[in-house]
Amino acid sequence: MGFKKLMTFKKALSLFTALTLLGVSTAMAQDAAPAAPGASAADTSGMWTGVIYYTLIFLSVCFCIAILGKVLKVYDLSSRMQGKKGINWNNIMGICCLVFLIAGMYGAYWSLTVQGSMKLPVAASAHGGDIDDMFNLTTILTLIVFVITQVCLFGFMFYYRGSDKRKAHYLPHNNTIEKIWTIIPAIVLTVLVVFGFFTWQSVMDSTERKGDLNIDITGHQFAWELRYPGPDGKLGSKKYTLTTPLNNLGVDFSDKNSWDDIHADTLVLPVNQPIRLNIHAQDVIHSVFMPHFRVQLNAVPGLPTFFRFTPTITTAQMRTETDNPNFEYLLYCNKICGGAHYNMQKVVRVVSRAEYQDWISHQKPYLTDALKKQLKMAAAKSGKVQTSSNTLALNN
Amino acid sequence: MSTLAVHDHGVVHHEEGHEHHHKATFLNTYVFSQDHKMIGKQFLITGITMAFIGMSLSLLFRIQLAYPDKTFPILETLLGRFAPGGRLSPDFYMSLVTIHGTIMVFFVLTAGLSGTFANLLIPLQIGARDMASPFVNMLSYWFFLMASIVLLSSFFVQKGPASGGWTIYPPLSALPNAMPGSAEGMTLWLISMVLFVGSSLMGGINYISTVLNMRTKGMDLWKMPLTVWALFLTAVLGVLSFPVLVAGLVLLIFDRSFGTSFYLSDIVLGGTVQPFEGGSPILFEHLFWFLGHPEVYIIIMPAMGISSEILAVNSRKPIFGYHAMVYSLIGIAVLSFIVWGHHMFVTGMNPFLGGVFMITTLIIAVPSAVKTFNWLATLWRGNIRFTPGMLFAIGMVSFFISGGLTGIFLGNSALDITLHDSYFVVAHFHLVMGSAAIFGMLAGVYHWFPKFFRRMMDERLGYLHFWITFICAYLVFFPMHFMGLDGVPRRYYALTAFPSFNRWLTVNTFITWAAFMAGAAQVAFLFNFIHSIFWGKKTVQNPWKSNTLEWDAPIEHHHGNWVGELPTVYRWPYDYSKPGHDEDFIPQTVPYSQTMSSNLPHDFEDNPKGLEEYNTWVSTQKANEPIK
Secondary structure, three states: OHHHHHHHHHHHHHHHHHHHHHHHHHHHHHHHHHHOOOOOHHHHHOHHHHHHHHHHHHHHHHHHHHHHHHHHHHHHHHHHHOOOOOOOHHHHHHHHHHHHHHHHHHHHHHHHHHHHHHOOOOOOEOOHHHHHHHHHHHHHHHHHHHHHHHHHHHHHHHHOEOOOOOOOOOOOOOHHHHHHHHHHHHHHHHHHHHHHHHHHHHHHOOOOOOOOEEEEEEEEOOEEEEEEOOOOOOOOOEOHHHOOOOOOOOEOOOOHHHHHOEEEOOEEEEOOOOEEEEEEEOOOOEEEEEHHHOEEEEEEOOEOEEEEEOEOOOHHHHHHHHOOOOOOEEEEEOOOOOOOHHHOEEEEEEEOHHHHHHHHHOOOEOOOHHHHHHHHHHHHHHHHHHHHHHHHHHHO | OHHHHOOOOOOHHHHHHHHHOOOOOHHHHHHOOOOHHHHHHHHHHHHHHHHHHHHHHHHHHHHHHHOOOOOOHHHHHHHHHHOHHHOOOHHHHHHHHHHHHHHHHHHHHHHHHHHHHHHHHHHHHHOOOOOOOHHHHHHHHHHHHHHHHHHHHHHHOOOOOOOOOOOOOOOOOOOOOOOHHHOHHHHHHHHHHHHHHHHHHHHHHHHHHHHHHOOOOOOOHHHOOHHHHHHHHHHHHHHHHHHHHHHHHHHHHHHHHOOOOOOOOOOEEOOEEOOOOOOOHHHHHHHHHHHHHHHHHHHHHHHHHHHHHHHHHHOOOOOOOHHHHHHHHHHHHHHHHHOHHHHOOOOOOOHHHHHHHHHHHHHHHHHHHHHHHHHHHHHOOOOEOOOHHHHHHHHHHHHHHHHHHHHHHHOOHHHHHHHOOEHHHHHHHHHHHHHHHHHHHHHHHHHHHHHHHOEOOOHHHHHHHHHHHHHHHHHHHHHHHHHHHOOOEOOOOOOOOOHHHHHHHHHHHHHHHHHHHHHHHHHHHHHHHHHHHHHOOEOOOOOOOOOOHHHOOOOOOOOOOOOOOOOOOOOOOOOEOOOOOOOOEOOOOOOHHHOHHHOOHHHHOOOHHHHHHHHHHHHHHHHHHHHO
16 A cells, blocks of 8 residues: 555556656747747757756755655554554654744844844934834833743743653643733833823924924925025915916915925934924825934825924934945835835935034025916916906906 | 425435435536535535645746746747746736736635635535535535636636735726736626626625535534534634625726726826826735635634644544643634734825734734644543644644744734735744645545545555645745745745845745745645545544544535434544544544543533433442442
């Protein structure tokens, strides 16, 4: 019986191998035929070698595994025939669990220390510190639970691996211990919830306060547009229907506040100045993501959102702190928004107040001469329309 | 067929009458079968096929992530215009991500997992002859198959499949000009999902009514195995939440095709002012996640149920805290409806709501923790038998712990500000609901394979499959946490646009190789699966020495499951290694009167007559003792 099965198994395996080889060679032939007369033969000739190489490696690994499997089976059967017990898979798997536990714990430790040290540098905003503290607290608590539970899991698997001599301990339930491990997580989570709730409420409170610098940031496929308030400190209102190629944000110039608004290419922020981002999107949902400042909020078409934060570390300070002379704060899109979603970034620079004043005085106003001209023409036109519609009304 | 739907005990002549007006043909046995076991197999095989497709898609985009600047001419040969010059196009990359997510979440881990095991196990484990409505059950499969075909057909339309992410947030998905995938590909996606929800609802209603109405004699709710509990609650979740998704999708179809503005407002696309006014994309997010969050529990709860059962059987111990396990499932099911907002902390939703959703989200961690501790307690002092099914169940627990703990970070809205939509999220959900659920599913496949195909799978190949997959899954997803902590966003076609992300390129290459290793290991599973269907070792009646009813049913499949009378149930399904009994398991069909030596006073809590008899028996035993 065993031999017969061995035959069928081998047959199936050789059939499988033959078919795979046949498939690969036909595919190769199919490719070779059209490629031969063309000039692109040089390009595609190497194309299949890699594939065949890996397929062959894979097949030989499969073959080795099959042989190993057969050897194990023969060993198992022959030792059984001699009245011995055969392979004790419970022991082997139990030991595998123990090895996995030790190797896995080391791997997790390595990953946490080596890759964990590649995480974001220290928070560069006032509220970021609270978030980082909470992150650290949560990390410590979860790591403790992680280690205890995984050690128990794989430790039990090893320690209580099956044996014919033993019978398991009949333990259907134990109300005391169940109450304990319901209440302890509940308490720990309550602590986290309470901290989290108040941190969240304070971080997300975006109501405008005196002295805030409002900056208008608008996302569209695939770039960010920035608008700073002029000397009046106020941003003019916007209306999406006013959008034209020159007035690409749809700024409403009937609002006097908009006349001195400033156009900028880089998000330059004065340090220790509360910033209030007015976030808009023109076409699809984007997300303003500034991880160094622990800032993220979606830009939603039709729903202006606001994020209030205070940068505390200048770019220059961060460069020395991270030992990276090329360090830049970045703002990038973090909500899928189309094909070029992966490259929708803006450099953010945090500078001293003096540098900021200098920079802002060199930026151009939003209301360019070309735009003024266009608006005048439009005003004249709409004036006509206005009068004509008035007449229409009178006639009626 | 109709006779089978009636809950009848021992009406043998019905069975005989049944033979007359039902001729088994190829068509009604293998294709349009109304037998729950065959429908389960159909779901299983379609689910596995979809899983392999979904996995291949992920391997394709992993190549792009590992080698963003290299060209692979073979990709152009295989994919044509989607990979010009041998490099995936950014739009097609998005399509791959989107369809991978959709296939894995809905087609594999919802239909493939729930559909397979609810169909096989519910009637067999509660002692029913078939589902409450076998015809609707058959329709459920065919709607699922149609949905799968429609979804895959979107690879053949000019502009490619849907590509707005599996969450298809409008306006991106609503404006056909916003990206190529939002054109016909998105339409097909929507049609596919509506069909899918139809399938899911028909299945779910069937599972619920079967569990509630068709339990055999003695099978009260508290004697049901945890698999049935989990599948039942999963079906309840599906029936309550999937219709909301349909509502959301129908409004999206209106916005796309009929010019309404449910989700659209103030849009200027490519410099052109669009006529939409007054809608809100946030509304779609609410509707989507009202399904979307219960959905992740629809995925994980069957895996929890399957693992609970397999852990108990193979550690030869009762599941620890059966009642706590059921109540925590119920708790998770109820709470899962009020946590959807934690996907939307930074969407611009009112921050106060965010705080409320954070509280409910962290509460749901409590029943999850209870389940984990109870699994560990089940293993403690067990006599663990390492079947491949057991190993996969253990893997499920391990992933559930690792992924669940990172959920505590993400459920905390303050921390979510930085972590949202980063690789940390990718790592979290691939561990907690991706890997954990797929391991639950594989555990179920290995464990119930004898029930499906009357043959055993090869154990050694199973071990190999388990260890490679398990290790590689950790190698793939563990490093992703740290990418997320460095602010690397998900769904990025290439990290090369950011000089600061260059240091993650080696990690990405490593992850891709680990993913390919895991993919190669699945070949071992596929070979084992197909080979064992035809040439596997024939199974015995009860190969795992299990208590539940499905192993009481004859090995040969009958339409109606049991020949003659349905079995009667006397006890809960977890009497393993009960002291005083000669064997280490007592099937549910064994009455207490036959196991006097192992009975406990606890067994007669709601049975005063039984308790009286038990006391009499104990006192006679005591009286006899001195004589001995």
